[in-house]
Amino acid sequence: MNATDKAMLSTVSKQESKQSPPLQEISSASTWNDGKPRQIEIFADRANIKRAIEDLGFSDIPYGKLVNWTIVKFKKRLGKFMASTASCRARHGGQTGDVVSQKFCRGTIWWFTAQPKNYHPDDREFVASYERCNEELRSHEGFNVQPVPVHFHGFHVEGKDRAISANERERTWNKQDAGVDVALTTRLLRRCLAKDHPHAVLLISGDCDFTPVLREIIETIPGITVGVAAFRSRLSGVYWPGNKLGIQWPVRPIVLDDFLTTRSQGWKSRVDAGGSSHERSQR
Numbered sequence: 001m002n003a004t005d006k007a008m009l010s011t012v013s014k015q016e017s018k019q020s021p022p023l024q025e026i027s028s029a030s031t032w033n034d035g036k037p038r039q040i041e042i043f044a045d046r047a048n049i050k051r052a053i054e055d056l057g058f059s060d061i062p063y064g065k066l067v068n069w070t071i072v073k074f075k076k077r078l079g080k081f082m083a084s085t086a087s088c089r090a091r092h093g094g095q096t097g098d099v100v101s102q103k104f105c106r107g108t109i110w111w112f113t114a115q116p117k118n119y120h121p122d123d124r125e126f127v128a129s130y131e132r133c134n135e136e137l138r139s140h141e142g143f144n145v146q147p148v149p150v151h152f153h154g155f156h157v158e159g160k161d162r163a164i165s166a167n168e169r170e171r172t173w174n175k176q177d178a179g180v181d182v183a184l185t186t187r188l189l190r191r192c193l194a195k196d197h198p199h200a201v202l203l204i205s206g207d208c209d210f211t212p213v214l215r216e217i218i219e220t221i222p223g224i225t226v227g228v229a230a231f232r233s234r235l236s237g238v239y240w241p242g243n244k245l246g247i248q249w250p251v252r253p254i255v256l257d258d259f260l261t262t263r264s265q266g267w268k269s270r271v272d273a274g275g276s277s278h279e280r281s282q283r
Contacts, residue, residue, distance in 0.1 A: 038199035039107035040074065042067060043188050045205035046113040047180060049256075052206075052231030056260065064141035067109055067204065069259050070229045074202050075104045077251040078225060107198050108144050111137055112184040115147035146187065148180045185213050192217050192224055199223060206230025206253075208238050215247055229254035 044067065053061055113134060116127045137143040184205075191197060201217070201224060203210055214226050228239045232255050238245050239253045 037105040038103050040071060040078075040104050040200045040202055041107040041191055041198040042071065042109045042202045042204060043184055044109065044111050045180065045184060045203075045207060046111060048205040048207055048230060048234050052234040052256070055233045056231070056257075058260075061260070063111075063137060064143075066256065066259055067141075067143075068106075070202065070204060070254055070256065071106050073254050074200070074227050074229065074251070077227065077254070078104055078200055081225070081251050104200065109142065110184070110187055111143040111145045112180050112187075113145065113147055114150045114180055117149050146183060148183045150179055181207065181209055185210065188213060188217075192221050197221075197224060200225040200227065202227045202229060204229045204256075206235030206239065208236035211236070211238050211245065211247070215245075218247070218250070225250045227251050227254065229256055231256045 049063070049066075053059075111134075116123075116130065134145045134147060138145045188201065188203075192201065203214065203226070206228065207230075214228070217224055218226050226249070228235075228249070230239075230253065235253060235255065237243060238247065239249065241249065241252065
């Protein structure tokens with residue numbers, strides 16, 4: 001082993017021997033006095049959201065308003081977290097949580113959804129409405145829609161002339177979720193490892209399958225604060241304080257049911273009348 005190899009080995013050994021810094025230090029490594037906004041990037045799992053609102057009896061909700069409401073909530077919790085952290089108070093001059101939260105701004109909204117392929121001819125209208133929704137989010141709400149091609153067997157079972165039940169339909173659809181989850185995880189890691197990485201990431205999904213990648217970001221990537229938001233029925237217990245995995249989340253999860261609490265009456269009326277305004281306009 002030459003001198004160069006020995007030096008490199010010594011450096012690696014020292015790095016491995018260092019203890020991981022506390023969670024607060026990891027999540028607040030940025031300098032706060034340069035006047036630059038801190039970007040939040042959002043990674044949303046449409047399937048998780050859609051199933052949750054169906055559990056609550058809604059056929060549709062305004063996704064753009066839901067995401068924007070969630071960002072506002074997340075900014076407030078980020079500000080409170082930063083203001084309560086000693087190392088961070090020193091950086092931003094002891095400002096209150098409300099002031100600190102204003103330093104964060106909305107970055108890219110990554111909207112991950114399935115793109116049905118090889119579907120039954122009878123499901124053509126369903127697939128068309130699905131794609132219209134994606135286009136509306138892209139053009140009207142500014143979402144960066146990430147469609148993941150999947151084989152969709154839809155409302156029919158091959159070799160049978162009957163429409164399948166709701167449970168069979170959901171099972172058929174669920175088989176394709178892995179591709180969407182992998183695409184979301186890949187994009188999330190790429191953004192967090194990029195030179196222009198965001199200062200905070202918000203996952204809108206309560207699926208516990210994302211726990212490993214979020215934990216890795218918290219423990220190994222300095223300067224990024226992680227948050228989770230989901231409807232209660234789809235929010236895994238691993239995202240709450242005191243979870244069985246012992247993960248210390250920087251901020252409490254955002255429960256999206258609160259978004260519906262003060263707004264549900266108008267949407268419920270539209271659902272009872274036969275769908276959302278967007279759905280009716282497409283008929």
